Amino acid sequence: MKSETLKHQSHPSLIETTQDVFTMFDIGTILGLGFALFVIITIIKTARIVPQRSNFIVERLGRYHRTLDSGFHLLIPFIDKVAYVHTLKEEVIDVERQACVTKDNIQVGINGVMYIQVVDSHQASYGINNYRYAASQLAQTTMRSVIGQTDLDKTFEERAKINEEVVLALDDAAKPWGIKVLRYEISDIELPASIKDALEQQMRAERERRAAIAKSEGERQAMINVSEGQKQEVINMSEAEKQKQINEAEGRAKEIELVAEATAEGLRKIALAIKEEGGIEAVNLRVAEQYVKEFGNLAKTNNTMIIPAELANIGGAVAGITEMLKSTTQAKK
Incomplete structure (x- = not known):
């Protein structure tokens, strides 16, 4: 009985020892994993690779420190932070449709496409909050201003000039933001249905007028050609008649000359015969x-x-x- 009691008393101590070992093992594993994670995060925070045609803006303790160009760079972990990432490639921004009123008080809807490029990463980061949105809004307001000074007909004829004026205005305004506006293109001009019908009628009338002018010019040229042909025919006939008369006169003169010579020769022979x-x-x-x-x-x-x-x-x-x-x-x- 005593031995069984001793056995029963020894079992709890063994179980407690086993639990303590497992507890110590779990704590060591967690600490090891935590340390490994800390090392990985430190490496990530320390080493940075900047792609080609890109800039990283680094802040140290919340203040601008430097701009990282393409290549491999080392930072101080938990002190340096990449605050902004900019691409130096040309970017395409779709300018949403906007309603514009022309100089002759006709409302049109215009879609545009703008091409910009970051030239100063520091100004693009701290000069404005969102340079893409700001450039898009500025393009819309500038386009409304330019269209308001242009007649409806010239919006189609002078589209390149309008694009150039918008680019100049945007480029001057965007210089403090560290971006350059390269191009602006009007992609579509939407007209009211009534204006579109009027323009179609005008174009149809213009085409008919050109067709009538072309037809009359063709008829006029045909009449000129016919008269020139008749004139040339009369000239040719008169030249032929003149040449005919000359030839006949020369023939008659030659005939008279030959007859005279023959008569003279005959008379000469008669005179000789008489002798x-x-x-x-x-x-x-x-x-x-x-x-x-x-x-x-x-x-x-x-x-x-x-x-x-x-x-x-x-x-x-x-x-x-x-x-x-x-x-x-x-x-x-």
């Missing part, structure tokens, strides 16, 4: 034959014929001609 022996007699015979032939032709063509008184003396006429030829021949000699 030869028996020439005079041949001439007399030829003249008589020709006289009789022509008289016969005269009788054939006329019903009424007047006979000359010298008809009975044909030989006398031939003799007279012969005497004339002889005198001419002697004169030449």
Whole structure:
């Protein structure tokens, strides 16, 4: 009985010892894990890697300390803190639709896109609370001011000029914020339905007017071309007629010249023939034959014929001609 009692009394002490060991083990584990976590946090707080085209703003005990550029940097844990992170890349900001009133009192809705870039991280951090929101609001107010000085028609024609004016105004206002406004583009202009219908009618009328002008210009040019063609045709015909007359005149002149030369040659040969022996007699015979032939032709063509008184003396006429030829021949000699 005593041994059993001793056994029962020894069991509680063993259990308590085991519990104490486990308690000590849990405390050591927790402390080890806590220390490891502390080391990890310290390393994270101490070592910082800044990406390319980025800036980190470091504050020491709540005050600005320095600006970290891209690369690896070491900080004092729990004293230095990265307060702001800025990218130096170009950023695109969508400017919400806004209602603007043009110079001719027409309300339009305008959407825009703005391109900005941080050039001074310190000013972008401490110059303004939220430079993106501030730039967007400033773009809206500037756009309303510029559109208010422009007629509706010029908002479409001079969009590039309007964008340039907005950029200049925004860039001057955003310099204290450490940002630069690179571009501003009007992405959409929404018009009231009535104004849109009026513009469509105006454009339709303008297109019809241009079509009518183009058609009339085409007809005018066609008439000019036809008249020019007719004029050139008349000129060509007159030139051809002139050349024809010249050619005919030259032909007649050549014909007369050839006939004259032939006649002269014939007369020359006749004169030579007369000088030869028996020439005079041949001439007399030829003249008589020709006289009789022509008289016969005269009788054939006329019903009424007047006979000359010298008809009975044909030989006398031939003799007279012969005497004339002889005198001419002697004169030449």
